[in-house]
Amino acid sequence: MSHALIVEDDPDAARMMATLVEQQRFTVATAGSLRDARKQLALHRPDVMLLDLQLPDGSGMELFKSPELIAHSEVVLITGHASLDTSIQALRLGAADYLIKPVSPRSLEGVLSRMMKPGALQTELGELERQVDEQGRFGPMWGRSAPMRRVYKQISRVAATSISVLITGESGSGKEVVARAVHELSRRRQRPFLAVNCGAISANLIESEIFGHEKGSFTGADSQHQGFFERAHGGTLFLDEITEMPMELQVKLLRVLETGTFMRVGSTQLREADVRVIAATNRSPLQAVDEHKLRDDLYYRLNVFPIELPPLRERAEDVPLLASRFLADVGQREGRAKRFGAAALEALQAYRWPGNVRELRNVVQRAYVMADGEEISAEWLPRNAGVPVPAEAARPPAAPAEPSLVLPLGVSMAEAEKRLILATFRHFDQHKERTAAVLGMSMKTLYNRLKEYAREDAAVQDAVGSPPSH
Template structure:
């Protein structure tokens, strides 16, 4: 879209010269012979930019600038005058002028100033739009569902958002834990500060401390310059620590100190830095069980678990499936909102499917149907595993409790060992592949091997 510019000058020759110049650059140009004329035009037309003389009969250019900024603060204004003074320039800039140039001016100078002013205005407008989109996306409307379970989640987020309390979000993978964390941030007083997310399970043990706290030049091989960590990047905002259960014990102690003292040191640094950061942590594992096993510090758990929000699985809130399907269909297609988007048979299948991957799996399923060109989600566009309802049973066939009772923990330990061995056998002894086969991180897999004395080659 071509930018519209208003040229204001009491000299006809100057107005026409600027109009011809700017028209040649591709802009839409209107002319006004006075400040009063300009204000009447601005009242009925939106302008991206105004170029105005300072000295004009009647209302002057400085007063015009003041009124433009009062009525249309996002309009860029360039002031031009034959009698440049430092006082006028300072006053114009204080009132919000983009720049101030004197006559005679160079044609290229005007072209560059106009281009830069409009680009700056576009970037400001884009930033405002994106910020509004982000707040809309991660307000409660970013979490889809009206089930009782989701209403409880919304209620907790609303209560905790305005506080500074640490929050622990629990739930299975794919339930929307990061969405909940973002909703907390964007409904809090910190919403204009950064929201920084990190998956603790995706960072190697040797790098996670540097990633969180930063490092100084020469702290270790490859540290060629000072580097701020995520705590510094999230200053004044929220740091989301996803998969917090994967953090090594040694680093847990340092993380605890940050939460207690609100300060930290970069790796290799001697100066303590303040940490004005709100912590929201998440885990799909049972941290209380990890505390009992000794793989997670009890004191850190209680520091993080000031308020706990549990994200329900999709199976628990199946009544939200229609709304989620519609949301994801709109996201991935050009659907305008008229007509059905899913057949009754397909919806019935989705209701009965257990969705082990939760909302994330449903989103991928809808995206798959859109990519395959389905105007309506029908049975034939659903993945075979969903159509055939080959859901994984919650327990292997043949399990029963004998009359004399059983040692549940011993039984589960035995089953876990057998599955670890089976995974290693299927993957030729390659531990990383075996961990992936069982849907866990390499660190968790090694921990389980050590737990049963199976960590030796």
């Protein structure tokens, strides 16, 4: 039977938590001070320790200065509120989680259900590191390049905690895959992982979708509805394109992160949110703050642990591995294996991949379909842009130049993105599907960007059209 140590100087609170912990089939010991805690740790090493930060003879943090005492224990901090400082302390010290006072039975049960032996996580991470060297794989992610190894290291560090994560990276670079990797390596892996694209839900519906609503709370609310926070209970909620969330809803999201509670639309009853939030954006977060697309207080609350995902062009050495992986997946689904020729792999690695990994996957699928034999040549692959043409290939008749876009130094990221999207849109004769595919973004995201630009510049209004039905 697992053993728990509760370090809490309030006798009533300690007894209450001891009763709840015993109901989860733990043996329990209590300590009201640092001195008593050290005695208990020496007598019987606990599997989990619930540690109050404020004790009569000092801070609970003092126990972390004796790593030999807590090396084999999962530590859960008990704090008055889920502040940014608490999150940073928990991450720095290696605490598994934290509970907010007053500790509720549901939140305590959730924390205890996720406890694992510290050594088990280290063993699993060690196995993943070996897989990177041998197969080029880290959980659901692929790549051996130095930029990706840095991402893997960050995931390994943060996954075992309950810390909020903010993932940044270009469209199509794999931000949701990173979020899934964090979830699958966390103690929440047995609970749901739900992904929400904040840019794909109507501004009138997004609050209801995220927090739920009561029957009759607004026109059309014919029944009670559970939002993403309730459905993701105990698990992870991934909020993609967080800068597309309405500002008034960002206030409510911040409140959830600070208090661990929320209310359905049309309700006055507080509900607990035992959910880890991972957010992502393909914009510069600080630029979004300056443009009033993202609240600064929410940014700092989400950015406790930032992960910046490199674009595919900055890890070109991973392209052959990724392309071969995608090709194997297609071949398995279609029942016929194919392979890339050497020239095809060179062409794939030389290409700049403006749509990143998503574009690479689409290119591989198209090349599989178009190739007649078992070997895929460079015929159906995208032509390379920006790489000098070999001298022997530069003879008349000269190949037409690739279309390009020149940007002045000092232009903002938002303005650069706008010019790229509109230039690509014009190049493909205002064909939204082709534009979205090349840029590696969803149709909804492209439509939202075009609609936003149309408000800023009436000259492109006629090019926006109606939102895609899908």
